[in-house]
Amino acid sequence: MTASPIPAVWTERHRLHDPGGEVWVGVPIPGTEVVARGDLIRDALAAAGFEIVPPAEHDPEHLHRLHHPAMVEYLRTAYDAWVAAGYPEEPGQDRVVPYVFPLPQAVADRPFRLPAAPSARAGVYTTDTTTLIGPGTYRAALAAADAALTAAELVLAGAPAAYAACRPPGHHAGRAFFGGSCYLNNAALAAQHLRDGGRGRVAVIDLDAHHGNGTQDIFYDRADILYASVHVDPGAGWFPHFVGYADEAGRGPGAGANRNRPVPPGCGDGPWLEAIGDLCAAAGACDALVVSLGVDGAAGDPESPLGISPAGFARAGEALARLGLPTVFVQEGGYDLERLGGLVVGTLTAFAGAHP
Amino acid sequence: MTASPIPAVWTERHRLHDPGGEVWVGVPIPGTEVVARGDLIRDALAAAGFEIVPPAEHDPEHLHRLHHPAMVEYLRTAYDAWVAAGYPEEPGQDRVVPYVFPLPQAVADRPFRLPAAPSARAGVYTTDTTTLIGPGTYRAALAAADAALTAAELVLAGAPAAYAACRPPGHHAGRAFFGGSCYLNNAALAAQHLRDGGRGRVAVIDLDAHHGNGTQDIFYDRADILYASVHVDPGAGWFPHFVGYADEAGRGPGAGANRNRPVPPGCGDGPWLEAIGDLCAAAGACDALVVSLGVDGAAGDPESPLGISPAGFARAGEALARLGLPTVFVQEGGYDLERLGGLVVGTLTAFAGAHP
Numbered sequence: 001m002t003a004s005p006i007p008a009v010w011t012e013r014h015r016l017h018d019p020g021g022e023v024w025v026g027v028p029i030p031g032t033e034v035v036a037r038g039d040l041i042r043d044a045l046a047a048a049g050f051e052i053v054p055p056a057e058h059d060p061e062h063l064h065r066l067h068h069p070a071m072v073e074y075l076r077t078a079y080d081a082w083v084a085a086g087y088p089e090e091p092g093q094d095r096v097v098p099y100v101f102p103l104p105q106a107v108a109d110r111p112f113r114l115p116a117a118p119s120a121r122a123g124v125y126t127t128d129t130t131t132l133i134g135p136g137t138y139r140a141a142l143a144a145a146d147a148a149l150t151a152a153e154l155v156l157a158g159a160p161a162a163y164a165a166c167r168p169p170g171h172h173a174g175r176a177f178f179g180g181s182c183y184l185n186n187a188a189l190a191a192q193h194l195r196d197g198g199r200g201r202v203a204v205i206d207l208d209a210h211h212g213n214g215t216q217d218i219f220y221d222r223a224d225i226l227y228a229s230v231h232v233d234p235g236a237g238w239f240p241h242f243v244g245y246a247d248e249a250g251r252g253p254g255a256g257a258n259r260n261r262p263v264p265p266g267c268g269d270g271p272w273l274e275a276i277g278d279l280c281a282a283a284g285a286c287d288a289l290v291v292s293l294g295v296d297g298a299a300g301d302p303e304s305p306l307g308i309s310p311a312g313f314a315r316a317g318e319a320l321a322r323l324g325l326p327t328v329f330v331q332e333g334g335y336d337l338e339r340l341g342g343l344v345v346g347t348l349t350a351f352a353g354a355h356p
Numbered sequence: 357m358t359a360s361p362i363p364a365v366w367t368e369r370h371r372l373h374d375p376g377g378e379v380w381v382g383v384p385i386p387g388t389e390v391v392a393r394g395d396l397i398r399d400a401l402a403a404a405g406f407e408i409v410p411p412a413e414h415d416p417e418h419l420h421r422l423h424h425p426a427m428v429e430y431l432r433t434a435y436d437a438w439v440a441a442g443y444p445e446e447p448g449q450d451r452v453v454p455y456v457f458p459l460p461q462a463v464a465d466r467p468f469r470l471p472a473a474p475s476a477r478a479g480v481y482t483t484d485t486t487t488l489i490g491p492g493t494y495r496a497a498l499a500a501a502d503a504a505l506t507a508a509e510l511v512l513a514g515a516p517a518a519y520a521a522c523r524p525p526g527h528h529a530g531r532a533f534f535g536g537s538c539y540l541n542n543a544a545l546a547a548q549h550l551r552d553g554g555r556g557r558v559a560v561i562d563l564d565a566h567h568g569n570g571t572q573d574i575f576y577d578r579a580d581i582l583y584a585s586v587h588v589d590p591g592a593g594w595f596p597h598f599v600g601y602a603d604e605a606g607r608g609p610g611a612g613a614n615r616n617r618p619v620p621p622g623c624g625d626g627p628w629l630e631a632i633g634d635l636c637a638a639a640g641a642c643d644a645l646v647v648s649l650g651v652d653g654a655a656g657d658p659e660s661p662l663g664i665s666p667a668g669f670a671r672a673g674e675a676l677a678r679l680g681l682p683t684v685f686v687q688e689g690g691y692d693l694e695r696l697g698g699l700v701v702g703t704l705t706a707f708a709g710a711h712p
Contacts, residue, residue: 025443025475026379026453026485087381097382100484102598104460106533106573113601117593119381128456129382129485177462217462237473242458245469 006161006329006348008050009150013143014038014167016136019181023097023129031130032302032335033181038167041331044341045165048349055146055164056153063145066188066218068176070114071125075141075183078122078133085118096133098123127172127179127240141168141183148186148330152193155288155326160355163293163329163348164190171212171292171332172240180210180239187292187330188218191225194288194328203228203283203325207276207316208294208332209304211244211260215292221254226286228279230272232297232304233262265305269312272297276316280323289325294332295343301336310339310346317350324356362517362685362704364406365506369499370394370523372492375537379453379485387486388658388691389537394523397687400697401521404705411502411520412509419501422544422574424532426470427481431497431539434478434489441474452489454479483528483535483596497524497539504542504686508549511644511682516711519649519685519704520546527568527648527688528596536566536595543648543686544574547581550644550684559584559639559681563632563672564650564688565660567600567616571648577610582642584635586628588653588660589618621661625668628653632672636679645681650688651699657692666695666702673706680712 015035022031046052063072082096101123115121122133144166151162164186171187172180191202204219206212206229219225234244250258259282261275283289295313297306320327329348334340371391378387402408419428438452457479471477478489500522507518520542527543528536547558560575562568562585575581590600606614615638617631639645651669653662676683685704690696 023379023382023455025455025478026384026451026488028382095382099379099381099486100535100595100597101457101459101479103457103481103483103533104463106483106530106535106569107460107598113591113598115593115597116591117597120593120595120597122381123457125459127459127462130455132382174462177459179456179462213462235469235472237471237476239456239476241456241471241473241476242463242469 006050006163006352007053007154007159008045008163008165009053009055009147010042010165011055011143011147014140017140017168018134018136019132020095020134022132033168036337037334037340038165040337040341041165041344044345048345053150055143055150058146058149060142062149063184065192066175066185071176071178074121074125075133075138079135079137081118087119096122097129098126125177127177131179131181137183144168144170144186145184145189148190149193151328151330152190152197155328156194156197161327161329161351164331166331169332170214170330171206171208172214174214174217182214185214185218187290188215190328190330191290194290195224199288201226201286202288202290203286204290204292205279205283205320206231206292207297208292209297209301209306210239210333212292213240213243216243216248216258219254220250220258221252223253223257226257226259226283228259228282230261230263230275230279232306233264235262236265263306266307268307269309269315272306272308273312273315273319276319280319283323286325289320289323289327291320291327291329292332293329293344293347295334295340295347298336298339298343300339301334303333303335310343313343313347314350317347318354321351321354362406362519362708363409363510363515364401364519364521365409365411365503366398366521367411367499367503370496373496373524374490374492375488376451376490378488389524392693393690393696394521396693396697397521397700400701404701409506411499411506414502414505416498418505419540421548422531422541427532427534430477430481431489431494435491435493437474443475452478453485454482481533483533487535487537493539500524500526500542501540501545504546505549507684507686508546508553511684512550512553517683517685517707520687522687525688526570526686527562527564528570530570530573538570541570541574543646544571546684546686547646550646551580555644557582557642558644558646559642560646560648561635561639561676562587562648563653564648565653565657565662566595566689568648569596569599572599572604572614575610576606576614577608579609579613582613582615582639584615584638586617586619586631586635588662589620591618592621619662622663624663625665625671628662628664629668629671629675632675636675639679642681645676645679645683647676647683647685648688649685649700649703651690651696651703654692654695654699656695657690659689659691666699669699669703670706673703674710677707677710
C-alpha cells in the first residue's frame, strides 16, 4: 500500500448522540463516551491525510439480520415514549435510564410480557445504567451502522482496507441486548455485509480493551464468522463482567469459532501482542477481516488498566496487515481524548505500511 | 375473640435498615420505605392496646429452606465488600447500588460466573436500583424474618392469630432474587414454618398493593402452599412489571395453587373486596393462613393508585377472619405515614372482631 490509502468513513451525525453522562452504581457521572471523541478522530485522520468519506444510508431493515426487530423498534421509540410519559427532565436527566431488570431467575419459565411502563421497559434490553438514550441516540447509532456498512462496501468494491469512525461504538450490543455505551453492533453488521457480499468466511478480531459480548452473542452459533477477542480479564473485575472468559468457544455449528484471550490488568504490550498473534493465527483461514478497533487498552486510558503503548498498537496493526485479508476497521472504544486520534491514525498507518 | 387479642411481634432492630433513599431511573430520590414506618406501626399498636412481643432469634440456616444460600451470603457480606472496594461514599451514596445486570438474553446458555467486581456482583440478585444495601440491612432483614417466624410460632402454640411488624418488607424477595425494598421473604418463611409445624396446607393471601413476585416464585411449583394475591395490574404499568398476571397459575405440582387477581388503578373498595372474596374462597381448604398485610393500597398512599378506604381494609380483615383459620399477619408495604398505623390497627381489629 501507499501511505494512507485507507478511506475513512465519518459523519457528523455522530454528534446527535450526546448521552450527557451516565449512571454508575447509582451515581450520575460525566461518562467517557463523549461527543468530542468523534470529532477528535476525524481531525486526526484529516490531518494525517486520510480521505474522509461520508456513509451511504441503508434501510434500517438491514439491522434485523442481526438484531431482534423488537429491540430496534425499542431503540427507535424509547426516548419519545420517555418524554411523553413525563419522566424526570432535570438537567442531565432527560435520558432513558433503566431501574428494574428481568433477571433470569426472576422471570424464567414464567409468562413474560413487555412491561407497560416506559420506566420498566427501559430494563428489558439494556444490560446496565450506563447506556442512556437521548433524543438523537437512535439516529446516531443508525449513522454509525451506516458507516460500518459503507466501509464494508468499499472493501467489497476492491479497497484493500477501509475504516469506519463509528460513534456510538457497537461491540457490547447483542442480538437482543445493548449496553456498555453500545446500541447497534457496527462490527457485526460489517462482517455480515462482507458475508452477504460473497466472502466465504469472515473473522472479527476485537482489539478493544473490553470483551465484545455483543459480537460474541450474535455469532456464537455460527461457523462462517469467527469472533476472536483480546481484552482485560473479566474475572479480574472488568466489564462486561458476566462473559468474556477463555472457555467460551462457540456452540453448535459455531463451536470453535469463538476465541477469547483475556489478559491481566497491567499486562502491557508483550502479552497483549502475543494474544493478538494467536487471534491472527486463528483467522488465517478466513477470506475477509473486520477489526473492532478499540484503542482503550492504551496506557493512560481511563477505562482500562492494560497499559498498551502507541508502539504496541502499531505492532498490532502490522500483525493484522500480515494476514493479507481485505479488512474493515470499525471504531470501538478509546477514551483518552489527548491520545485517541493519534492511536487510531498510528494503528491504521502501521497496518497500511505492512499490508501486502 | 376479645378486643385486641392479637400479639404483635416487633423489634427496634428494624432501625438498623436505613436505606437512605433509592435510585429510580437514574435519579436519587428519598424513597418511601423509611425507618419511621416501623416505629409508627409500633406506636399505633401500643396505643390500641396490642401486646408488643419481641421476636425470638433463629439460626440464619433457616433461610436456606426458601432462599438460595448464595443470595443469603451475598446479603450478609455485600455492604462490607462494597466499602472495602472503595465505592462512592458521598452523602447518601454509601449504599450498595447495582448498575449492570445479567439479562437472560445476554447470559443464557453461556458459562455464567459470579462477577469479581462488587459493582457487578450487586446486579446478580437484585432486580432493581431501588433496593439498596446499607450497613445494617442484613441484620434488620434477619430481625424481620425472626418476627415472622415468631408470629408463626405463636400461632402454632395456639394463638388464633399473631402479627409480625416486619420491616424491611419481604414479598418481592424470591428464591434467588430480591428487590422492591424487600430482601428476605418474611411471609414465605412464616408459611413454611407453619408447614414445618404440622399444618397440612397453608394459604398466603397477599393484600399489598403490588404483586408479591417473590412469594409467587418461591411457591410456584408447590401444591402445599397456595399463593393468592390482589394487586394493581402490572399490565397497567405497575411494579413488579414483569409478573403478576392472572394467567400465572402455578407449575407442575403447584398448578392451580397460584392465584393472581390484578385490579385496575383507581378501582376503590368494590373490585378490591370482590377479588379478596375470590382469594378467600380459594383458601377455604387450607389449614392455616398467612396474610401479607400491605396497606399501600390505601387512598393517599404514594406507592399505589388503588384508592382503598379504611373501611375497605376493615372489610378485608373481616373477610379473612371468616375463613376461621389460624392466621399469621406479616407486614408488607404501606407508605402514607399519616395513616399507616391506623390502617394496620384497623385491619387487625376488624379481623379480631370477626374471627370465630
